[in-house]
Amino acid sequence: MSRRIAVVFALLVVIAVALGIYAWRLKRKVAREEQIAVQQAAAGAMASLASGPPTNVTLYVASDHDATLRKTQMNLVLPSERSERARALLRALFSAYLQTPSQHPIGADADVRDVYLLGDDTAVVDTNPAFADAHPSGVLAEELTIASIVATLNADDGRIQRVKILVNGHERETLAGHADLQRFYLVGNIGQVVKDLQ
Amino acid sequence: MLEGISLLRFDRKVLLWAATALALLLMFTVQLRWIPAHAQAPEPAPITVYSPQTSYSVSPLSVSGQTYIGLVELLEPLGSLEAKVDGKKYKLRFTPPGGKTEEAQFTEGKEKGKVRGENYKLPSDFVLQNGRGYVPLAVIPNLLIKLLSLPTEFRPAGRRLFVGVTPQRFTLELRQGNPSRLLVGFPSAVNPTIATGPGGVRLTFRREPVVAAGADKVGYDDPLIIGASFSEHDGIAELNISGTGPLMANFADGGKTIIVTGAPPPPPVVAEKPAAPAPQAPSNIPPAPPQQHQPAAPRFLVLIDPAHGGADTGAAITSSLPEKDVVLALARRVQHELGSRGIAAGLLRNSDIAISLDQRAVSANAARPALYIALHAANTGRGVHVFTEMLPAANTSPKSLLPWDTAQAAFLDLSGSVAGSVSAELEARKLPNTTLLAPLRPMNNIAAPAIAVEIAPPGDNVDQIAAAQYQEQVAQSIAAGIAAVRSKLPEVRP
Numbered sequence: 001m002s003r004r005i006a007v008v009f010a011l012l013v014v015i016a017v018a019l020g021i022y023a024w025r026l027k028r029k030v031a032r033e034e035q036i037a038v039q040q041a042a043a044g045a046m047a048s049l050a051s052g053p054p055t056n057v058t059l060y061v062a063s064d065h066d067a068t069l070r071k072t073q074m075n076l077v078l079p080s081e082r083s084e085r086a087r088a089l090l091r092a093l094f095s096a097y098l099q100t101p102s103q104h105p106i107g108a109d110a111d112v113r114d115v116y117l118l119g120d121d122t123a124v125v126d127t128n129p130a131f132a133d134a135h136p137s138g139v140l141a142e143e144l145t146i147a148s149i150v151a152t153l154n155a156d157d158g159r160i161q162r163v164k165i166l167v168n169g170h171e172r173e174t175l176a177g178h179a180d181l182q183r184f185y186l187v188g189n190i191g192q193v194v195k196d197l198q
Numbered sequence: 199m200l201e202g203i204s205l206l207r208f209d210r211k212v213l214l215w216a217a218t219a220l221a222l223l224l225m226f227t228v229q230l231r232w233i234p235a236h237a238q239a240p241e242p243a244p245i246t247v248y249s250p251q252t253s254y255s256v257s258p259l260s261v262s263g264q265t266y267i268g269l270v271e272l273l274e275p276l277g278s279l280e281a282k283v284d285g286k287k288y289k290l291r292f293t294p295p296g297g298k299t300e301e302a303q304f305t306e307g308k309e310k311g312k313v314r315g316e317n318y319k320l321p322s323d324f325v326l327q328n329g330r331g332y333v334p335l336a337v338i339p340n341l342l343i344k345l346l347s348l349p350t351e352f353r354p355a356g357r358r359l360f361v362g363v364t365p366q367r368f369t370l371e372l373r374q375g376n377p378s379r380l381l382v383g384f385p386s387a388v389n390p391t392i393a394t395g396p397g398g399v400r401l402t403f404r405r406e407p408v409v410a411a412g413a414d415k416v417g418y419d420d421p422l423i424i425g426a427s428f429s430e431h432d433g434i435a436e437l438n439i440s441g442t443g444p445l446m447a448n449f450a451d452g453g454k455t456i457i458v459t460g461a462p463p464p465p466p467v468v469a470e471k472p473a474a475p476a477p478q479a480p481s482n483i484p485p486a487p488p489q490q491h492q493p494a495a496p497r498f499l500v501l502i503d504p505a506h507g508g509a510d511t512g513a514a515i516t517s518s519l520p521e522k523d524v525v526l527a528l529a530r531r532v533q534h535e536l537g538s539r540g541i542a543a544g545l546l547r548n549s550d551i552a553i554s555l556d557q558r559a560v561s562a563n564a565a566r567p568a569l570y571i572a573l574h575a576a577n578t579g580r581g582v583h584v585f586t587e588m589l590p591a592a593n594t595s596p597k598s599l600l601p602w603d604t605a606q607a608a609f610l611d612l613s614g615s616v617a618g619s620v621s622a623e624l625e626a627r628k629l630p631n632t633t634l635l636a637p638l639r640p641m642n643n644i645a646a647p648a649i650a651v652e653i654a655p656p657g658d659n660v661d662q663i664a665a666a667q668y669q670e671q672v673a674q675s676i677a678a679g680i681a682a683v684r685s686k687l688p689e690v691r692p
Contacts (some may be wrong), residue, residue: 028243031551031685035512064578064579066579066580067578067579067580067583067632088495114333136513136578137512137513137514137654138513138519138521138576138577138578139574139576139583139585139636139638139650140576140578140579140634140636140652140654141513141576141578143637144578144632145634146637166244166653173555173639174555175514177505177506177510178505178574178636178638178639179637179639180605180637180638180642181445182603182639183603183637183642185637186590188590189588189589189590189635190588191634192635193588193634193646196632196633196634196635197634
């Protein structure tokens, strides 16, 4: 190989490596910005719905490492209407799980589309497809998510005694292969799990 | 350097062409690296392995037109196995029951390997995919002889592999009379699937190493039974007996003899009272898969359900270790441990097949087990999680008609006793464990005492979840826990 060709080849290799590093960094930056955007969107949605002084609320936050549900106090500005308030509360819970790093990661774009109240005691939580499609699979991992949703809703609104979880408006067989999403969750039953997980 | 820069200035076309060529070369290389070698090849039919301990199916892999077998899938049921990937190297430590530990090592893309410290040449390159090692099918009998020191015979036409077992050669004896009877004799008891049709009867052997003693086809000069033909294909053996009219088959001599004779005329249809109530499945449930794993009606049966299978891989424990594989290995260990304690145990799946949740429940309830155990694996938490179903306790009697969605509610007390006993055994072995309620499908549909066990890594090293020693300890705890409460559990319902 002549010296000229060697120089050209070396330059090309350097350019290719540099472009590869640039692309990798760009990908990470985009992923980070998307993550922040999701959290800001959730926070923004809460802010647009809410007004008034912040309220002290209790979130039951799951931790995969030690398989626990921890009671966490937060001050949030929440809407006064019950279903809007429940949705805002769950979005705050999801935001905690969507942080990086997370003690209990869930699907990257997981969100609560709506919370419907049936009668006085039943909440139907409609999540988006990303919540179930990208949820980590496992009996305990899925149970922690469900228990944290039900316990958090009941902690703020004691009248909620039954919770049903939908995905994109439809009933689904399981969350991610294990936990049943076809049933109504009773606060009484979840309460025992919450107690065992603390 | 200046000379190089001047070259760049004046030979832009050359530079452009060279850059394009390099980019195309890079893209081509990346594509080659990412495309799986078997992407376009159809999956070959499974191979059934018969060994002194068990019979099981292995799904081969087609790579570049050749049939390959996964070493872990093949060896795991035959003994204690540790497999490790180290870069392109694949290392195995295999210990057959009561035997000596043997080591083997292969390298991805190389024909040469080492078995028991000696050079070993494969007929084609060793394949490593998703952390699993595959060797050509042709080498399997020889490799097994080296690792197990047992005689091994492969019957390629039937895709059946006999490892350390003597094939059961059956005999045929026609006793002419009115009606004539064909006696099919076996060296030990068999349990084939029997299918009757207008012109004969077919015996299908999925788990027994049955082969013909003489010719594969026999003709008879008889007014009723006119012939018998034996064939092997896709890992099963079939004996077809042809007749001039409907035939039926009955077991005799403790399952060592099957008597084929003319079927009696059909009786008038009478309403049959169900033997025992069972939960009613929703009408849209597909039929249960063919059940070759359920032992024939023992009085006390533990049914083990290794979760997931097939395309449903379950949780990704690591990038190369799916939940479905971890739980199948654990299920086989639990079955072995229960057997060593004199408790009959069946597996709902004993190979990498997909079964829906409803199908699992239907099959489990049809088997009428004394206990159902679902096995799961995950990397959430530490140690072992033992679950019972999160349903409100019901006053319903287990003997009444049970609702499909809450069938388990009638058995929660007994399920809790089993979970507590298993947890105590885990504690005794100093294994971290938690006992919880869980909303788990299909446990809510099970009309028998039921628990689910999810294993997580014992410490920070996720790979430990598949370690033989850890799984052995968990399996022993489960089996000992069940044995301790056996007297409390009802035997199989009639």
